Amino acid sequence: MLISPPFLPAPTAGESDEAYLNRAMLCGEPGDGFFPISFDLNWHGGTHLKAPLLAGKVLPVRAIADGKLAYFRQPTPVDTADDAPLNYGGWTDNGCIVLRHETEIGEGESSKVVFYSIYMHLSKISLVNPKVDMRVYRKDIIGESGKIYGVPNKIHFEIIADDAQIPHLFGRTERELMYQTKAGRTDSCWGDMHFYLPPEVIGYSQPAANWTDQNSAGDCLARPPEDLFVRMHYEKGQCVLSTYTLEGKCIGEHKESEGFEYDLFEIAGSRYPACPSAGYEMLRFGRVLGPDSLTPANAAHWRQVALPTGVAWFNLNASTVTCFSDADFPHWLGWKLIDDDTDEDSHCQSPYLRALLKLDEDPLFPPSRSIVEISKSPDFKHAPAKPEEDHVYSKSFRIKKHNQEIIQKEESRKQLEKCVFKFPSEWGRENFDTRYGWLLSDSELGPAMPKIDYNQLKEHQKAMAFWEDAGLKDIKAKHWHFPPKEFIHVFRKCGWLSGEELTQLLPTSALRIKDSNLVSEGVTLSAVAQQNIGDLKRPLNKALQKFLVANSTLRMAAFFGNATQETQWLGKMHENNSSAKYFPWDGRGLLQLTWPGNYVKYWKFRGRKVPSPLVSALTAAHKSADNTGSNSHLADSQLTPKGLTAEMIRWRDDVEKKPVDATNSAGAYWAWTQAAKLADKSPVMERVVKESGGKQFVYYSCEVFGQVAATVNFGSPVHDVTKINKVNGIIARNQAYTNALVVLTEQMNFPDASGKISELPDPFKARRQ
Incomplete structure (x- = not known):
């Protein structure tokens, strides 16, 4: 909504x-x-x-x-x-x-x-x-x-x-949550997370040596003096845990290390190495909501919590701790x-x-x-x-x-x-x-x-x-x-997009290069795109929540500015370019993964085992393909003797064919490249006028978004901002981003031809059904 x-x-x-x-x-x-x-x-x-x-x-x-x-x-x-x-x-x-x-x-x-x-x-x-x-x-x-x-x-x-x-x-239909006996809803889970800390839960001087262990070897520092509640809030790289009484009084606050949110992919990998994807959900939601499993199943979730007596480490996944989100409307918040x-x-x-x-x-x-x-x-x-x-x-x-x-x-x-x-x-x-x-x-x-x-x-x-x-x-x-x-x-914290709202994120027209000239073409809502929106809607929204994209309309605009263009307006989940030097490891998914290293990184994130010899072989083949421009080095027939299995080939195809992989691979890529760090910056829109083929074309560019696009297309931002123009389809990405800003945000400042600020870009046509 x-x-x-x-x-x-x-x-x-x-x-x-x-x-x-x-x-x-x-x-x-x-x-x-x-x-x-x-x-x-x-x-x-x-x-x-x-x-x-x-x-x-x-x-x-x-x-x-x-x-x-x-x-x-x-x-x-x-x-x-x-x-x-x-x-x-x-x-x-x-x-x-x-x-x-x-x-x-x-x-x-x-x-x-x-x-x-x-x-x-x-x-x-x-x-x-x-x-x-x-x-x-x-x-x-x-x-x-x-x-x-x-x-x-x-x-x-x-x-x-x-x-x-x-x-x-x-x-719920009851006045207040039954917080002592059951956790919150999972069909709708968004915004901040909330944890009930009963008086019997122990706070320690340090977490367990193995982050997944339930009990710490550290000293017992404190127990909650009464029923307490911890709110976990992520925003602009920071994670803040605030402690509340049942009456809603805040009695303490602890901030995680600087950039904790931006580093969440690496933190999940180090704390939950058996399946970082499930660990990521534990750190984000306080529980696992997706298809991946924790190892062990009762793995701990250690966080520092502020009490009146000081800060102590608590396991927020203890058996008597219940977990909620803003979607549960906690009564201790009123x-x-x-x-x-x-x-x-x-x-x-x-x-x-x-x-x-x-x-x-x-x-x-x-x-x-x-x-x-x-x-x-x-x-x-x-x-x-x-x-x-x-x-x-x-x-x-x-x-x-x-x-x-x-x-x-x-x-x-x-x-x-x-x-x-x-x-x-x-x-x-x-x-x-x-x-x-x-x-x-x-x-x-x-x-x-x-x-x-x-x-x-x-x-x-x-x-x-x-x-x-x-x-x-x-x-x-x-x-x-x-x-x-x-x-x-x-x-406004929900960020769950309906099918109609997802459809509006497709611009009505886009510019591209044809025969060395710019041309403007209409973006049609094809039958394939409609089908993809229907198939992707649920796993996409869950991925946007999981990877904290939905927490910010600016993040969502930057995400969709890339995703809609990369998928040719949601019409293709596979680049399928047999002439590309990285084929058959070519683009798949919503933010199209390319090269074998990105596929392997995603597989490991999902808890899948990839033998080291195969990783070495893929790395060498990548280098050879890049140097020669020939994808023969990456052919499956060249790699199967070195450990590439039929199951792995199916995993690769799943990024195209399975909506959960098409969306989760995009979220994981967004997380490990730390694109959110760039998307969080305030965008400044610049009106660009280009003459091409005897015609004049107008669109808006934004350096902040350009760096996100470079991160998606190149794998990292660029030091020389002029190189943003080398991002594949950068003009169309800018147009998709501009459209997404209009759909998702309240008002942006778009200068018109005279320099006057308008809430809508010039020109602009909204997609309406």
Whole structure:
């Protein structure tokens, strides 16, 4: 799933994703569009967002993910009459769009997900000829923000899903993870890894002498004083292990050696020599998810963990340690499912939430007493009709102030920001009295609302309601509401690409040399490419997760900028060039392996045995073929007497024919060449204009990507950057990279002919189905 915020301010180099989202999603404060409740304890299913400015202009509203238009309503023309329903408390725009998103966050049926995004209070709908079920793509401009109670440039933004989607999206239906008895899901595993450390696990002064051994000979330094949790985070070469309590308090942090992530291929080989591929998964996921096996099966995973008493070595693969990922939404990081408000009204009666915020702690209003009982109590007195701030002796005022103070506390907001709640939609028209009738009775917040005010509110709400009109399929009026910013933040770590998203990574045209001139040719989505996308999707996504490519959109763009070009737009998994000097060890797979040394390196990574005499023979044959330009030295008939077996020839062919090998060989090559180190650098796009054959051609180049391309094509980056131009198909690779940046990232800076910066390259045509 690829997902973005509904506003896209210009990116800042080196900015964290959290910081970017904080700029992009200026969320409502308590009392002003806060999720999930207001001061009067009314459920609020989304959050109010203030549209950011760019160069003094208000940013448009965009689709957060690919989807279909499920419902739209053009905004009502502004009517400033006092009795206009939408002028209640100041003009409120009621333009609305609802998108239905159906995508994937992992493998198999259990990871296919459906959710809806709601964009309310639009002053304009920007979609051309909108129709229900029309395709809408991530980052498409869908509208303009409007007014909420007279305040301009705001929208109400909401993300919702039905009961059936919760186990798919969240991985569970229980409020919290059963972390002591079972590990997390494996069908969807992405982002950071998390480990439960029970008190009986021992921390040592050093790891085992043999990294795979379960017990260390070192001194026992510590045991966890309570249930603790370790988060393992990889980013830009670094690996950080942070230690948390069950309440989510971070009590320690340990950083692995500099460049640990970039060196992961070598580290896996040294710690798990019998099968480095399985060891790599242990270091990445904390468990083995692929087809390769650990040797021994219970091999240890030694890591240094910070405790309040100091750092100690723990085996994170011990029998009582359980492992999770961000896809499990760990509750010690705040993620909880809350469904304990059993009535159908809009008034929050969730015992869990009320206890969380200590809303019932006022001794005059113990939770055992009903609202009606409280209102009839002889000590319940309403202050005279004065401005509310003067009601200092009014219980209603005091309780409301209590609620405000609690909800406004940073600690309370932190506890709420990752909770997912089930309650009725506020956008229904027909059940208004069911949801809001409680306002006509004395409540914990004061006396009943006058009937005339209630009727005005009812008309105002009816003017904004749409639920019955929308007729949304596969979701009921009472459904799950996700914290919008946190939902987007966590799923931006997912990186699992659907078939449609993979298809978009193919550019619509590409430049190549023909008869010494540049020509532009259309890139068609061939039947073979479609078949390959279907066959490769699952193992490719797993490989992107395993080799930490999916952790970064810049890494993915650099990966696909090479892979789509190398495979002739996903049309060929085998170069099959019998005249090449390295044939039959010619290019196979997604990042096409060439020369026998790369095949052997991949085989050994997978735990396959290759005799030393054969390696020597292959090395000598490689040298001879390179010197003479003849592939006769590499012929299978020349090598079979020296140890090349039919099984090895099948292994070589598997890189073409088996999707798991086609994708894992590409990931392994990416890892051992440390291409990520180059891809992590901030790209600067340069507009290139070339005259050829009396025509002018425009494309974009990037030195950072050029070095990744050199690493893929040559095996290492180049010292002389002018040699990047010698990379095979470098112009087409640049075009594929440019297209991938547009598909995968938020916004890049592309200079146009006048030097003005644009979010899209010139020219550009997106691939649409």
